[in-house]
Amino acid sequence: MINPLILPGILLLISDAGIGSMNIRVKSGSPGIIPCLYDKKHKENRKYWCKGTHWVSCQILAYTNEPGEYSLTDYPAQSIFTVQWKNLKTSDSGYYWCAVEIGGSPDDGYYLNLKVQSAPDVSVASSSVSGHEGGDISVQCLYSSGYQNKVKQWCRYKDKRCYTVGRTDTSQNSSVQIRDDDGGRSFTVLMTGLRRTDSGWYFCSVEDLQVPVQITVTEPKRAFTTIAAAPPTPSEADIDTTQQSTNRNPTSVNKIIYNMTTDSRPETHK
Template sequence: MTLPLLLIILVLGELPGSYCTMKTVGDLSLLEGQSVTVPCHYNPQYISHVKYWCYGRMKDFCSSLARTDDPTSAPNVKGKVTIADDPTQHVFTVSMQNLTEGDSGWYWCGVELGGMWVADSTASLYISVIQGVSVVNSMVSADEGRSVTVQCLYSKNLRSSEKRWCRSGNWNSCMVTDSEGTFSSRNVLIHDDKNSMFTVTLTQLEMRDSGWYWCGAGQQHGAVHVSVTPQATTRATVSPVQYLKTTGRTPSVMGTNDPHSRPVWEHLLVVCGIVLLVMTVSLALWKLRKHYKKKQKHQRTNETNDNFTMCPWREGDYKNTSVIFLNAPAQQVQML
């Protein structure tokens, strides 16, 4: 039981991803003709060790593509694969140029530890090289009235194909590049670099431009969503002095933005309130004065009547009564 178990452990130990002392990125999917740079992180105790990059299903049988101690160890890939170590960051990077479909497969980051019974520190990833079209950013946005640029990538076999920009669901909306790899309209510009990417620039965006689009080459295409956001509205403020200088007209009742000043209409209300109060007080005083004069007149009338009131004469009171008129001739005096 010991020998079969040991064989199983050895076989499993050769499978990709079985060594975890080193870390790298996950699996990658790239377009043909593109380049890639892969970081390989190792432990600090491996600073002085040789680092390598190899290709193959199993680590012990993989083909070495680059080593830090001998950069020319793989002449067949010279210039296509480069390796560089950064001991201060405990990472070495591997760059691969102009990938083709034949480059798809398992790759290994490795630190050579040496010794027959000591396994190297490794990490694996799968790189898939495909033909087609993709976009750098599948979700783009811009404010209304502004511009936005979409970057569309394509594989090597599509370099000579015409490039298209279409609104999803509407084939009649497609805009196609000419023989020079360009297209220009009032609000759409397309430029093809004839290598691996063409760009689509949308100008003077409107709210109705929001939606799904796709950029295509040959029979391949990649989807992208364009989002147009409403433009923020800002209201300019003009001081009363500047307003008078520029227009020469009377500023409006709200012609000041000074938080400590009052609008003109508030001053008018205050003046009107004061005038109304004065008029009310004046009217009240006038009515009181009129009432007082009427009362005084009534009192004087009553006093006069009291002074001229004569007691009634009883019968016989006038008998033996004589009336003497002073300063009158004696012969004019008569007895009543």
């Protein structure tokens, strides 16, 4: 379903491809990256990143594959483009829009509330985590003391499926388990029995706040076994020694053979 947002002079279509109204927290002075979803039918269209409380006054900050303060990279196979930055200030907080330029029709996209904080209310120990197929990975989600009793979730971007405290199967061979450490003001997400299809973007969620995490699942490492060569048997060693002696002194060997041949001749009697 596509919901129209009507503003003076401009119409933007808010599609279900987006997560909707998200409240993302990022750390000031640090690099960061967030994903923007779009409908797969728009994979060939140009994407852009826009800032403004209202769409009518939204300022386009960057387009995909163009240099600038924000770097946008499109991944058509995943129907995602990422927005990456090197350094944001607290003054950069505000409403931003993940949008697709349609051309001749209303643009498609959705907005999110990005808040830059020196000590974010919600954060992650690492925003990019990798694992091998069949293995396990863990993600540590951190939160401030004011959110200790709030609902904690681990959600996937593409299907908006969320998992809360407890264990829930994500597929036939993998599962998600969330453990909340009240005293440490963090909760840990454990994904076991990883599959290649588990790769993608997720987010830690505490009440209505989110922080993105990229999960990458690769092929399992192959183990190589070195087999030691067996020592030669005594008979093989003797043959090898004789062969080496023969190669070093062929004249002596010929002489021995000659003597053996001469000595073995039968005597002739007159």
